Amino acid sequence: MSATKLLIGDHWLDASDGARGTTYDPATGASIGEFAEATADDVDRAVAAARTGFESAEWARMTPDARGRILWRVADLLEEHTPDLAVLESTDQGQTQGIAAGVTLPLAAQVFRYYAGWTTKIEGKVSPVSIPDQLTYQQRVPLGVVGIITPWNFPLAIAAWKIAPALATGNAVVIKPAEQTPLSTVRLVELMREAGVPAGVVNLLTGGPEVGKALVRHRGVDAISFTGSTSVGQEIARVAADDLKRVRLELGGKAPSIVLPDADIDAAVIGNLQGALFNTGQACGAFTRFFVHRSRVEEFTQKLAAAAESLPIGPGSAPETVVGPLVSQEHLDRVHGLVQSGIEQGARLVTGGARVTGDLESGFFYPPTVFADVTDDMRIAQEEIFGPVLSVMAYDDLDEAVARANDVDYGLAAVIWTQDLKTAHTLPPRLRAGTVFVNQLPLIDPGAPWGGFGLSGWGREMGEYAIDEFTETQSTFINLA
CATH class of the missing domain: 3.40.309.10 (Aldehyde Dehydrogenase; Chain A, domain 2)
Incomplete structure (x- = not known):
């Protein structure tokens, strides 16, 4: 049985120690595939590749329109491959075909198109200040390297609604899907590369909880976007406090x-x-x-x-x-x-x-x-x-x-x-x-924000709110005297 690989920079690779995990069909309990079990060294390499991708001229200097065209192409590819992706999602996660083909895939494509439109609309403003002879303005600038950790319940849809705004705002990402359901995320990343996302801008690590923990701890990661259990989200918040990386948490509900x-x-x-x-x-x-x-x-x-x-x-x-x-x-x-x-x-x-x-x-x-x-x-x-x-x-x-x-x-x-x-x-x-x-x-x-109060998490996804989650406000003062 062949195993899916990690994507680090421009290369699809086995785990550095060759380890593999197994994913199962929940309808039968039967094994349906293997995936590379990333190591701490693989995490280091993926973060370094993301930093290079983020800082590369190909990405940092890409026009907003060009970035939007790539995201739009991802949406087109998702629609073209909906039948196969729906079967993959249903087999790996257990979703009914009605949900996989009728909800998950259309939402994933819609999210990429929505944020493709946002690439040309991320605006700043000019501020009146009381310092004489000053022009002062603000811009929204990308955070840098974003670690994305997704759950097993809607693996493809949630990966899409995190990756799309992160890339629309100019960040690079390292994505780690849940070990129970990695297959559709692997395929999504393949389609993103096919759509023209430059090397290093999207990186993929598969594996268990230790991979996610290493990503959260990594000093080269500027932000973490996580969807999953409240207990894991609380632990992420505690660890992220060490270097005060930005954290976005979408957690449990009742x-x-x-x-x-x-x-x-x-x-x-x-x-x-x-x-x-x-x-x-x-x-x-x-x-x-x-x-x-x-x-x-x-x-x-x-x-x-x-x-x-x-x-x-x-x-x-x-x-x-x-x-x-x-x-x-x-x-x-x-x-x-x-x-x-x-x-x-x-x-x-x-x-x-x-x-x-x-x-x-x-x-x-x-x-x-x-x-x-x-x-x-x-x-x-x-x-x-x-x-x-x-x-x-x-x-x-x-x-x-x-x-x-x-x-x-x-x-x-x-x-x-x-x-x-x-x-x-x-x-x-x-x-x-x-x-x-x-x-x-x-x-x-x-178009509408999604997130909660209390132990349901921090921040909001979707809509304009996701633009704020994946950017920082930077002020520039220019002396006109």
């Missing part, structure tokens, strides 16, 4: 869904189910805690459970699949452990709660699991599960619902279900969440 008495219950059931089970619940913005007015809670719970039980479970490659596998045995065990804690702490299990067996037992499948009578102190109400587990909670008045929705450490996303226009506008500011959705799924668009 999104509340508030269903008001006037909501269309059938629409709320379907919307919440889709929002909860998107990518089998392996999404930081997934809806997980359902606060339903007591007058409607039993109706909502029964309809939610019945709809959940009707969803086809299977491999992402099957066209009819709605609920695919979890990413690994380790993650399945974690999800099941949290489900067991819900039962032990007194929540009422309505449906689900045990690993799928039969024809699918070789894969990492877990059915949609609905709990009722959940209280705020239970682990399933407080901890990020990152799986298809839905907790229904009754409330009596809106102030109570808001207080309970905010009573977690996370603040990434929230959703409201109401037919009242006033409530749709006045309730979102009361929720401690970076993004509030009203009567819809947790959607992401390149």
